[in-house]
Structures are given as structure tokens and as C-alpha cells.
Amino acid sequence: MSDPKHDTHPMRTPTAVLTRGFDPALSVGSARPAVFRSSTYVFSSPEAAERAFAIQGGRAHAAAGEKVDLIYSRFNHPNAEILEDQIVPLETGAQSAAVFNSGMAAIMTAILALARTGDHIVYTVPLYGGTQHFIHEFLEPFGIQGTAVRAGQGDRLVEAIEQTPSLRIILIETPANPTLVMTDIRQAAEAAARRHPRPLLMVDNTFLGPAFQHPLAIGADVILYSATKYLGGFSDLLSGVALASDPELIRKIKSRRGLFGNILQPDECWILDSRLPTVRLRMNRASKNAQRIAERLVGHRHIRRIYYPTLFEDAEQIRIRIAQCDYSGAIISIDLKGGKPAAFEFLRHLRLARNAVSLGGVETLVCHPQSTTHSSVSAEELEIAGVTDGLVRISIGIEDWRDLLEDFEQALEAAG
Numbered sequence: 001m002s003d004p005k006h007d008t009h010p011m012r013t014p015t016a017v018l019t020r021g022f023d024p025a026l027s028v029g030s031a032r033p034a035v036f037r038s039s040t041y042v043f044s045s046p047e048a049a050e051r052a053f054a055i056q057g058g059r060a061h062a063a064a065g066e067k068v069d070l071i072y073s074r075f076n077h078p079n080a081e082i083l084e085d086q087i088v089p090l091e092t093g094a095q096s097a098a099v100f101n102s103g104m105a106a107i108m109t110a111i112l113a114l115a116r117t118g119d120h121i122v123y124t125v126p127l128y129g130g131t132q133h134f135i136h137e138f139l140e141p142f143g144i145q146g147t148a149v150r151a152g153q154g155d156r157l158v159e160a161i162e163q164t165p166s167l168r169i170i171l172i173e174t175p176a177n178p179t180l181v182m183t184d185i186r187q188a189a190e191a192a193a194r195r196h197p198r199p200l201l202m203v204d205n206t207f208l209g210p211a212f213q214h215p216l217a218i219g220a221d222v223i224l225y226s227a228t229k230y231l232g233g234f235s236d237l238l239s240g241v242a243l244a245s246d247p248e249l250i251r252k253i254k255s256r257r258g259l260f261g262n263i264l265q266p267d268e269c270w271i272l273d274s275r276l277p278t279v280r281l282r283m284n285r286a287s288k289n290a291q292r293i294a295e296r297l298v299g300h301r302h303i304r305r306i307y308y309p310t311l312f313e314d315a316e317q318i319r320i321r322i323a324q325c326d327y328s329g330a331i332i333s334i335d336l337k338g339g340k341p342a343a344f345e346f347l348r349h350l351r352l353a354r355n356a357v358s359l360g361g362v363e364t365l366v367c368h369p370q371s372t373t374h375s376s377v378s379a380e381e382l383e384i385a386g387v388t389d390g391l392v393r394i395s396i397g398i399e400d401w402r403d404l405l406e407d408f409e410q411a412l413e414a415a416g
Contacts, residue, residue, distance in 0.1 A: 013089045017276045021085020026078075035270045036078040041070035058255055075258040079269035086276055087231075087241060091209065091223060093216030094243040096250035098257060099269060103206065103226025104130050105262040106240030108138075110222055111169060113256040114200055114249070117143035119168035122160045124151040124183050126176045126385035128204065128226075129374040150384055151176035151183050152317060161191040161199070172220075173204040174324075178333045178369045178393040179386050180207075180307045182320045189219025200249075206230070206360070211283040212327045216245050222253075229360030233275050233282050237268050282362060282398060286330035289401040294332045296405055302342065302416035304390065307333035330396040331359060340389040342415040343368050347392070349414035352399065352407040359395030364404055366394045 011020065027034045043049040052069045054060040062068050070076055084097040091097075100106040111134075115121065121135065125148045135146040147164055149157045151174065161170060170192055174183040185203060192199050202222045203215040206229050215223050225231060227239035244250050257263055264272070294308035309321045309328035321328065336342040347355045353364040357372050367373060370382060370389050377387070396404065 011089070014277070016089035017086050020089060021082050033079065033082050033270060033273060035266050037266050038077070039073050041072070041077075043069050056255075056258060058251075061251075073266070074261045074263060076254075076263070077266055077269075079266040079273070080263055083264070083269045083273045086273055088243065090276060090279065091216065091243045092214035093245050094223070095245050096247035097241055097243045098250050098254045099227070099264040099272075100240035100242070100257065101262050101264050101268070102238045103224070103228055103240040104134070105260075106224050106226075106242045107131055107204070108134060109256050109260060109262060110202065110224060110242045110253050111139070111144075111171075113253045114222075115139075115144050115168045118166055119144050120164050120166045121146045121169045121171055122149060122157070122164055122167060122199075123147070123171040124149055124157065124173060124176060125381060126151065126179055126181075126374070126377075126387055127171075127173050128177050129369075129377050131171075131173070131204070132374075132381070133376045148381065148384070150386075151179070151181040152314075152320075154184050154187050154316065157183065157188060158191045161188065162194065167195065167199045170199055170201045171204070172201070173206075174213075175207050175309060175329070175331070176385070177207065178307075178331075178373070178391060180309060180331060180333060181386070182309065182317055182324065184320050185215050185220055185324060186218045193219075207331055208325060208327075208329045211280045212287070212329055213325050216243070218324065221246065222249060227272060228358065230283055231275065231279055231360075232272055233279065233360060233362060235356075235358060235361035235363065235365075237271055239264050239268055239272050283330065284327075285398045286362075286396050287327045289398065289404065290330040290332055290396040291328060292401045293396060293405050293408065297332075297334065297408065300409075300412060302337055302412045303334050304337045305335040307335070332394045332396065334392050334394065335388055336390040336392065336412075336415060338390065338415060340368070340370070343390050343392050346411045346415035349411040350407060351410070352403060353394070353411075359393070361395070362398045364395060364397040364399060366392060369393050 022033050048069045052071050055062050056075055080099055083099055087097050088094045149160050172183050189201050192201050200221045203220045205223045206226045223243045225241040227241045242253050353366045356365045357367045
């Protein structure tokens with residue numbers, strides 16, 4: 001691998017994502033990275049092996065520019081190193097990254113690397129159902145308590161940050177899944193900075209990053225991704241990423257990753273790396289599609305409410321969007337007047353859009369969160385979060401927006 005940290009002429013993002021961290025001379029002259037499918041690696045010397053294990057075990061730190069021998073693919077491998085180097089310039093403010101075999105693996109490993117029994121987590125809701133389930137069903141029995149604050153309620157979030165004892169982590173998902181309500185990252189970072197010891201601010205940036213929202217630049221410590229979504233973009237692999245401006249945080253996360261064995265495998269690293277140069281292109285097209293469709297569905301007689309950032313009328317939501325986001329993204333949620341029966345009929349009558357969970361693919365995916373992605377969340381928490389039985393989440397793809405709009409309109413008529 002090349003050493004991008006010591007480049008004398010920093011490259012712009014579109015160039016760095018294609019060239020950073022990869023030396024063709026180390027891949028028999030291949031113009032693009034090869035796949036290194038090996039479980040173990042030969043050491044250059046006994047001393048190099050000792051040094052590699054000391055660094056992997058946290059007993060020593062790599063010096064600037066030091067080339068450390070690889071050990072075993074549970075800890076690291078060439079394709080992970082290349083991917084981690086090349087994904088960094090996509091995220092404004094990032095200096096280091098760790099890749100995982102799923103988004104939940106990234107979330108779980110980051111939290112368990114940085115929190116201890118007796119600590120407290122403040123998190124916004126609605127939150128991805130799997131993350132909320134992890135907090136309640138895994139962390140809390142191990143003595144790591146969670147406190148939920150409704151997304152967009154900045155004063156209550158600040159109050160929770162200031163008053164929660166033993167607060168270690170603030171976890172924000174913005175826009176929220178699936179209501180798209182936005183939380184002020186800078187406000188949370190400033191509240192965290194007033195505490196000693198300062199809690200860490202983690203942001204799930206899956207919906208808008210890396211193209212449209214840059215949390216590290218406004219005070220976040222760790223960014224988490226389900227890279228299965230927009231980074232992967234084709235609904236054909238599972239992956240997750242954690243990024244930080246402080247490499248020491250990523251070092252701690254990677255140490256836990258080595259223990260858990262949830263690193264992303266070489267083949268998937270190679271596939272995901274090949275998708276990075278087109279992330280912004282795909283996200284831009286999908287976002288433009290979503291904006292057009294959302295604006296044309298406003299006032300539809302079978303829709304109670306449309307959730308899309310540029311359509312929010314709340315002054316605080318408008319302020320956050322303008323200050324925090326470049327564009328509004330490609331997720332739309334609609335609350336149908338007929339509740340769950342209407343939502344199911346809408347899904348049943350779709351012709352182009354596909355009834356499936358996940359999001360961020362080139363194809364349009366639609367789901368009913370209350371009965372799928374958020375089915376493990378309690379009725380009380382769903383009500384607090386505003387996830388109704390008529391809510392449908394739509395991940396707009398890169399098809400022609402006019403065809404999608406026609407599909408939605410005919411399915412709405414059938415549902416009505």
C-alpha cells in the first residue's frame with residue numbers, strides 16, 4: 001500500500017478515491033487492486049512478527065510512516081487496507097477508517113470498544129430498529145444504560161447530555177429512520193464539549209453521507225455507516241464502516257474488531273472499493289429523483305403526510321437542514337390515511353418499486369417499517385418516535401423519476 005498520510009501534494013476527493021492507498025507495483029502492475037484471498041501472511045523477520053503482534057495487541061503504536069507486517073485476515077488484510085485508505089477522502093474531516101462485515105457490526109463494535117459497564121448512552125429516536133434492539137436487549141443487561149430523546153428536540157437532547165450521569169456516548173441518527181426528522185449535530189457537539197469527561201458523539205450518517213452531510217466537520221467524533229446502502233449501492237453485499245478524525249479511536253475499534261472477527265472479507269472489500277468512485281454520482285441522481293417525486297405527491301388525497309427534508313415546515317427543521325446538509329437525499333416516507341391496510345395495499349400494487357427492506361440501491365425499494373425494520377421496537381417507543389401503522393418508507397433509486405411517480409400514483413389509487 002502507498003502512504004497517503006505523507007503525500008506532499010494532497011489530492012482532491014475524486015482523484016484520491018481512485019488512487020490513494022494503492023501501489024500497482026505491489027499487485028504485479030495491476031491498474032486496479034487485486035483480490036488477496038489469504039488467511040495468513042508470511043513475516044519478513046521474527047522481529048517484524050513480534051512488532052506486528054505488539055501493535056495489534058495495543059502494547060505498542062506504529063510510528064509515522066512505519067510499514068507493519070500483516071498477521072492474519074481476522075485482524076487485517078490488503079483489501080481492507082486499500083478500502084480503508086480510499087474511503088477516507090470521501091468523508092470530510094476523516095483521518096482513519098475501519099471496515100466491517102455489516103452495518104450492525106460497525107455500530108456494535110464501535111460502541112463496545114468505547115463504552116464500559118456503568119456507562120450511559122443517550123440516543124435519538126426513531127433509530128434503526130436493529131440498533132435500538134441492540135441497546136435494549138444486549139447493552140442494558142450488561143450494565144450500559146440507554147436514554148432515548150426524540151429526534152429534532154434539541155433542547156431535550158442538550159438537557160439529556162448535560163444531566164445524564166456517566167454519559168459516555170451520544171448516538172445520533174440524522175435524518176431519523178424512517179421519519180427523516182433531523183437533529184442538530186453541532187448543538188449536540190457543543191453540549192458534549194461542556195462536560196468533563198467529554199462524551200463521544202457518534203453519528204449514523206447512512207441516509208445522507210458521504211455526499212450530502214459531513215458530521216466530523218461539525219463536531220462528531222465517529223461516523224457510522226451501513227455501507228450496504230449508498231456506499232455499496234447495488235443491494236448485493238453487506239458491509240459497514242466507522243470513520244473518525246482521531247486515528248486513536250479507530251485503533252481501539254479495530255482492536256475490538258480483531259477480537260470479534262467481524263472484518264469485511266477480501267472479496268467484499270474489493271467490490272465495495274470499486275463502487276466508491278460512483279457514490280456521489282448515484283446519490284446525486286437519486287436525490288434529484290426523490291425531490292421531484294416528493295414535491296409532486298404533496299397534497300395527494302390518500303396521503304396524510306409526506307416526510308422529506310425540503311417539505312418540512314417547522315422552522316427549526318428548516319434551519320438544521322440549511323446549516324447541516326448539502327442536499328436532502330433520496331429517502332421519502334409517506335403516511336397513508338388508511339393506516340396499515342392502505343399501506344399494505346400500496347405495497348401490494350407496486351409494479352416498478354420493490355417491496356423490500358434496505359435502501360440506497362440503484363433500484364427503488366419500499367417497505368412498511370412498523371411491521372419490518374422496526375418490528376422489534378415497543379408500541380410506546382414507536383408512538384414517541386412518530387412511526388405510525390400507515391407509514392411507508394421509500395428509497396428512491398436512479399430510474400426515470402416519471403416512471404416511478406406513475407407507479408406510486410397508481411398504487412396510491414389502489415390503496416385508497
